[in-house]
Amino acid sequence: MEEKLTSNEDGSDFPAELEYLSGFGNHLSSEAISGALPQEQNNPLVCPYGLYAEQLSGTSFTSPRKLNQRSWFYRIKPSVTHEPFKSLIPRHKKLVSEFNHSNSSTNPTQLRWKPAKIPESSTDFIDGLYTVSGAGSSFLRHGFAIHMYTANKSMENCAFCNADGDFLIVPQEGRLWIKTECGRLQVSPGEIVVVPQGFRFAIDLPDGPSRGYVAEVFGTHFQLPDLGPIGANGLAASRDFLAPTAWFEDKVCPGYIVVQKFGGELFTAKQDFSPFNVVAWQGNYVPYKYDLSKFCPFNTVLIDHGDPSINTVLTAPSDKPGVALLDFVIFPPRWVVAEHTFRPPYFHRNCMSEFMGLIFGRYEAKADGFLPGGASLHNCMSPHGPDTNTFEATVTGGNDAKPFRITDTMAFMFESCLIARVCPWALESPDMDHNYYQCWMGLKSHFSLEESNLKCTEMQNRNYSRGNGYVVEKLAQKMEDAVDLGCK
Numbered sequence: 001m002e003e004k005l006t007s008n009e010d011g012s013d014f015p016a017e018l019e020y021l022s023g024f025g026n027h028l029s030s031e032a033i034s035g036a037l038p039q040e041q042n043n044p045l046v047c048p049y050g051l052y053a054e055q056l057s058g059t060s061f062t063s064p065r066k067l068n069q070r071s072w073f074y075r076i077k078p079s080v081t082h083e084p085f086k087s088l089i090p091r092h093k094k095l096v097s098e099f100n101h102s103n104s105s106t107n108p109t110q111l112r113w114k115p116a117k118i119p120e121s122s123t124d125f126i127d128g129l130y131t132v133s134g135a136g137s138s139f140l141r142h143g144f145a146i147h148m149y150t151a152n153k154s155m156e157n158c159a160f161c162n163a164d165g166d167f168l169i170v171p172q173e174g175r176l177w178i179k180t181e182c183g184r185l186q187v188s189p190g191e192i193v194v195v196p197q198g199f200r201f202a203i204d205l206p207d208g209p210s211r212g213y214v215a216e217v218f219g220t221h222f223q224l225p226d227l228g229p230i231g232a233n234g235l236a237a238s239r240d241f242l243a244p245t246a247w248f249e250d251k252v253c254p255g256y257i258v259v260q261k262f263g264g265e266l267f268t269a270k271q272d273f274s275p276f277n278v279v280a281w282q283g284n285y286v287p288y289k290y291d292l293s294k295f296c297p298f299n300t301v302l303i304d305h306g307d308p309s310i311n312t313v314l315t316a317p318s319d320k321p322g323v324a325l326l327d328f329v330i331f332p333p334r335w336v337v338a339e340h341t342f343r344p345p346y347f348h349r350n351c352m353s354e355f356m357g358l359i360f361g362r363y364e365a366k367a368d369g370f371l372p373g374g375a376s377l378h379n380c381m382s383p384h385g386p387d388t389n390t391f392e393a394t395v396t397g398g399n400d401a402k403p404f405r406i407t408d409t410m411a412f413m414f415e416s417c418l419i420a421r422v423c424p425w426a427l428e429s430p431d432m433d434h435n436y437y438q439c440w441m442g443l444k445s446h447f448s449l450e451e452s453n454l455k456c457t458e459m460q461n462r463n464y465s466r467g468n469g470y471v472v473e474k475l476a477q478k479m480e481d482a483v484d485l486g487c488k
Ligand SMILES: O=C(O)Cc1cc(O)ccc1O
Pocket: 305, 306, 307, 308, 344, 345, 346, 348, 350, 354, 365, 378, 384, 385, 413
């Protein structure tokens, strides 16, 4: 098929619109030249068109079948054709994959960052990537890292390969045009992309200035959450996950560099050809993207604020059932209809650690201060919730709040069962909002015994529909409490 080409700033060409394969976790196959994919076996003695067969394993060979992930590439030259890896005397030293006292600290304080400025000096995705927080270790295959990036130019004559874990990239500003060994992906803010461990990829920035968030998981891969009583449909649908179709460049590239992140350090290997030389592939280990606007939210339709797990897009499981190493949760546009309910996120403390970002719009729990491109970290058991303005405005609004559509917003959370450590450059960053705690300091005591008796009448009205017995019982209980408190 002939492609319509659009030139980006750096002159590399991507078609105006790419074709994708749809589905999550499927076995997929794709060939850029008809007949390039062996039909009867994985590694024939001689592959069609003289291609090399190469397997990329994303799980141990012996992982249970339902978890096993691998793909077969049919490529012009195998990946091994490169000079020895050399330690890259770091362009910067802000990547961490094993969190300990030497590179990060613990801090239960609620933290918030303003959006990071995009540098003016020439910075590609690799230069602009820095770790903010995380826990565990890529060496021990258990843990996660949260990175952010600010960049302004495409990667040139180089590819990145992360041996440590899977990247879930959330662009907040600027599109990402990504070449991978399975083909190309175009990802806009409002979409996310997962590049699994070990894939070589190169990121072009067609819009120049770019910023975003990256969650990296060690030792596991992202899955769709179970839906339990929701049933067979809802939240993120398999069909909306899009994998690339095979695409290759048969290019001599003198001095081409593969930058390999390995144990949080960067290594470079020189080769003289493009690593995007896979003519055909098949398997279930693939990069994929997902458009967050496709998410089908489920929510409260009568009372109370549900837990945010209802908005889980993807989950990277830990070994404990129901406990995530890292959940990716969104707060998308939706109708909010609950009756006599405090509708914004509640005040709470959580045994999980919550890192949040904002792609666009405003977040329902924060009237101000939490900005697109900014971030917050509410670590394990650190109290947090709506800020004073949100609380006061919601309560003053009273019980007559009508159904309301939250629009033009996309906040998200990376939630982990591990306690998140924070890197020193993130703590010392000029973007750190040192006054964050102030947003809760205005929360006054509204406690009044008199009022609590009034509330009793309110409750009586409210609960009328539940039957008189319930109301009478509750009232009696209230009276007894009042007597105990000596106010009767
Ligand atoms: O803290 C946050 O803002 C995230 C969050 C949102 C919500 O609706 C309920 C609980 C929760 O942790």
